[in-house]
Amino acid sequence: MYTCKVILIKKEDGDTFTFVMEKPANFKYLAGQYGIFEYKTKEEIVRRSYSFSSSPTEDTLAVTARIIPNGKMTSYLADIIPGDSLSFNGPVGKFSMEGQKNVVLIGGGSGVTPFRSMIKYAIDKNLDAGITLIYGARNPREILFNEEFVSFLKNLRFKMYLTVDRPDDAWKFHTGFIDAGFIKEATESIVTGRSYFLCGPPLMLSAIQKSLLSLGVPEGSIVLDAWG
Numbered sequence: 001m002y003t004c005k006v007i008l009i010k011k012e013d014g015d016t017f018t019f020v021m022e023k024p025a026n027f028k029y030l031a032g033q034y035g036i037f038e039y040k041t042k043e044e045i046v047r048r049s050y051s052f053s054s055s056p057t058e059d060t061l062a063v064t065a066r067i068i069p070n071g072k073m074t075s076y077l078a079d080i081i082p083g084d085s086l087s088f089n090g091p092v093g094k095f096s097m098e099g100q101k102n103v104v105l106i107g108g109g110s111g112v113t114p115f116r117s118m119i120k121y122a123i124d125k126n127l128d129a130g131i132t133l134i135y136g137a138r139n140p141r142e143i144l145f146n147e148e149f150v151s152f153l154k155n156l157r158f159k160m161y162l163t164v165d166r167p168d169d170a171w172k173f174h175t176g177f178i179d180a181g182f183i184k185e186a187t188e189s190i191v192t193g194r195s196y197f198l199c200g201p202p203l204m205l206s207a208i209q210k211s212l213l214s215l216g217v218p219e220g221s222i223v224l225d226a227w228g
Contacts, residue, residue: 002027002035003087004061006080013142016066016110018053019077021086023061028091030098031055031121032114032197032225035063035090039076048073049092051113051199051225053145055120064113064144095197095225097122101129102194104187106178106208108136109144111200114225116145118197123155132159132194134186136178139166161186178204180211191215199225 004021011017034051054062063086067074080086097103097118105115112135122129137143143162152158163174163182174182184191196212198205205226212222 001087001089003085005085006082007060008082009080012064012144015068016064016142016144017077018062018064019080019086020054020060020062023054023059027061029056030091030096031117032095032097033091033093034095034114035088036092037063037073037086037088039073039087046072046076050088051093051095051117052091053113053116055117055124057121057124064110064116066110093225095199095223097129097131097195097197100195103129104132104134104183104194104196106134106183106196106198108178108200108204109138109142111204111225112144114199115197116148119149119152119158123152123158130157130159132161132186134161134163134178134183136163136165139164140168140171159186178208178211180215183208183211183215191217192221194221196222197225198222202226 002024006019006021008020009017034049036047036049038045038047050063050065053064054060065074065077067078095114107115115133119131122131149160163176163178167175198208205224209222
């Protein structure tokens, strides 16, 4: 169990926040892994899993969470202020692109959180890995880490394809769900020979997995991180 002091809270959109914490000197993790966060009440111990949105290359540790009304853990997080502490067990999980050369990351909403960790790590380490991010949000205002992802595009081995369900008048990119057609567009129709990492709610991931299989992607090339 680690207990880390919160040093900064960044608002990402209307109800999503990044909690930046001091990183314990002996804590090591892989980009894409998560921690099991907990707090105690008189009646119970509340536990929830959150992917680290920080990269192992960074000096601080961070998680990004959407605050859900009446959610047991998120209501607790909503009251956290800098100087308070968060406790978690970890790192946990095998959702890692370590050793992969050609990777497609597909996520929706806050499912992009581990991908921020993976992309930042790959760029900081100058890994010989081509990364394509396919990311869907409800509307342009809810695209997490957008400015940072745009800055990552300076790295020629990183590409990004965005889609939203409800575009505004200024939106000039793709609209609608992530389907087989959009995946073909983002991969320039070269869908095989890549590793696919999917993160988001189970129903969404099931639909995307079916799309990938219909395009001829081997099941063994698809890694899922479902939540919710």
